[in-house]
Amino acid sequence: MSNTDFIPSERIEKAIYLIRGEKVMLDRDLADLYQVQTKALNQAVRRNSDRFPTDFMFQLSEKEAADLNRSQFVTGSEKHRDPRFRPYAFTEQGVAMLSSVLRSKRAIIVNIEIMRAFVKLRQMLASNAELSRRLDKLESKYDKQFRVVFDAIRQLMATPGRNRKQIGFRLRSAKK
Numbered sequence: 001m002s003n004t005d006f007i008p009s010e011r012i013e014k015a016i017y018l019i020r021g022e023k024v025m026l027d028r029d030l031a032d033l034y035q036v037q038t039k040a041l042n043q044a045v046r047r048n049s050d051r052f053p054t055d056f057m058f059q060l061s062e063k064e065a066a067d068l069n070r071s072q073f074v075t076g077s078e079k080h081r082d083p084r085f086r087p088y089a090f091t092e093q094g095v096a097m098l099s100s101v102l103r104s105k106r107a108i109i110v111n112i113e114i115m116r117a118f119v120k121l122r123q124m125l126a127s128n129a130e131l132s133r134r135l136d137k138l139e140s141k142y143d144k145q146f147r148v149v150f151d152a153i154r155q156l157m158a159t160p161g162r163n164r165k166q167i168g169f170r171l172r173s174a175k176k
Helices: 011-014 027-034 038-047 062-071 094-104 105-157
Strands: 014-019 022-026 057-059 088-091
Touching: 011 014, 011 105, 014 062, 014 105, 022 027, 022 094, 022 105, 027 038, 027 088, 027 094, 027 105, 038 094, 088 094, 094 105
Parallel strands: none
Antiparallel strands: 014 022, 022 088, 057 088
16 A cells, blocks of 8 residues: 555645644644544643744634634534633644654654645645736736727727818808
């Protein structure tokens, strides 16, 4: 069995959230992937707290935890109001640091797959940004071309100036 068959990438990608402008994974999802209890994962992190600065890991606020539960159609429980039980969110760097804390063969394999998922997500976002940039460029290009057409139509619609020669027959007044 190869590493990529070990954990479906879709499973990992679905566990990556955007919270506080960061792509993160929650402690409960990571614990599930590592096949350890969430409590055990968090205890290992607490024992090595110096390895997890706030840009590697942060605890969700009560509102963030409630919003997350609502978005997943899970009823919120009272325990999420207690700071001891609110989920922790790990950034890509925090997830990478977990492999050094958990020290198991599965942790290494899981971390490799998670890093691949983060890279894939980053590539998809970059691709979308490039596509958006190209679309903006095309849009501005066609706007300029259509502007010329509209300007020509406006000139055709403009009322004739006073110094234009009149076209047609003139009746001459009869001289008497």
